[in-house]
Amino acid sequence: MTEFSVLTMPISTDSVPGSQLERLLALADRPEPVRTVVVHPVDDLSIAGAVEAAARQLIVPILIGPKARIHAAAAAAGVDISGFELHDAPHSHAAAALACQIAGRGEAEAVMKGALHTDELLEAVVAKDCGLRTERRMSHVFILDVPTYPKPLLVTDAAINIAPDLATKRDIVQNAIDCALAMGVERPKVAILAAVETVNPKMISTLDAAALCKMADRGQIVGGLLDGPLAFDNAISREAAAQKHIVSEVAGDADILLVPDIEAGNMLAKQLFYLARAQSAGIVMGARVPIMLTSRSDGVLSRLASCAVALLVAKAERSKPQPT
Numbered sequence: 671m672t673e674f675s676v677l678t679m680p681i682s683t684d685s686v687p688g689s690q691l692e693r694l695l696a697l698a699d700r701p702e703p704v705r706t707v708v709v710h711p712v713d714d715l716s717i718a719g720a721v722e723a724a725a726r727q728l729i730v731p732i733l734i735g736p737k738a739r740i741h742a743a744a745a746a747a748g749v750d751i752s753g754f755e756l757h758d759a760p761h762s763h764a765a766a767a768l769a770c771q772i773a774g775r776g777e778a779e780a781v782m783k784g785a786l787h788t789d790e791l792l793e794a795v796v797a798k799d800c801g802l803r804t805e806r807r808m809s810h811v812f813i814l815d816v817p818t819y820p821k822p823l824l825v826t827d828a829a830i831n832i833a834p835d836l837a838t839k840r841d842i843v844q845n846a847i848d849c850a851l852a853m854g855v856e857r858p859k860v861a862i863l864a865a866v867e868t869v870n871p872k873m874i875s876t877l878d879a880a881a882l883c884k885m886a887d888r889g890q891i892v893g894g895l896l897d898g899p900l901a902f903d904n905a906i907s908r909e910a911a912a913q914k915h916i917v918s919e920v921a922g923d924a925d926i927l928l929v930p931d932i933e934a935g936n937m938l939a940k941q942l943f944y945l946a947r948a949q950s951a952g953i954v955m956g957a958r959v960p961i962m963l964t965s966r967s968d969g970v971l972s973r974l975a976s977c978a979v980a981l982l983v984a985k986a987e988r989s990k991p992q993p994t
Contacts, residue, residue, distance in 0.1 A: 774801025862898025
């Protein structure tokens, strides 16, 4: 299994009228709120975010952590949590373990990170006895609203998998496609990024791109349309693709950007945040339930949009035929 690490993104995502994230929230207006375990919400930001998401009818929070600290955080934030289910746990490790056990038993359909380290939460998720592991590798998906791009842009994996091999990339792509499908994208277009748009045996990312496209042809990746290798400009600009004579349904119109490794993804995402003022939501896919990895620096809209994505993913899971 490929080593994983989690990198946080300190981004301001204040609400912009008409943004893609606002439209994402609108998609989640109708479905029933999803029961969500909120892990260790012992600061004012995490508890206030959970309460606001509940007020928007995105989630039904199940608060897990030290009871006294959760009540103190709620008092500091000026929010009322008297109507929420609350499970006492002595510390963050215990809260993460209990939350994952509750979700693993099917008593919650999503997990929301509170005031604890991400690796604590993910270690609990992958524990063999919690029931949340699947055969698929977990990966993070950023859902970006880039002002200069006409639709939501999903970037993966920029936060968890450090140097994914081909098998891990297959899972990362399928996770992102499933996320996009849950968001209502009919046939997500996946651009597999590299430095060039031709296969070069000296560049592993281009070989992986070619293999992933063939895996999609053979039904090993389903639900999306893949092309690659594509350089970033060819993936998001029809003009750039035309100048290089690239004939592709994906080039210039990508819904998903698969980056070759965490360094490329981290730099790409941060450039879009800071230079293009992109807004973001984020979710971890690949476990039995979606996982919201919110950061202390996330704005209200980003937190709510992450909840909306989790709700849509959970709704999509509900609609799948159950094994007999």
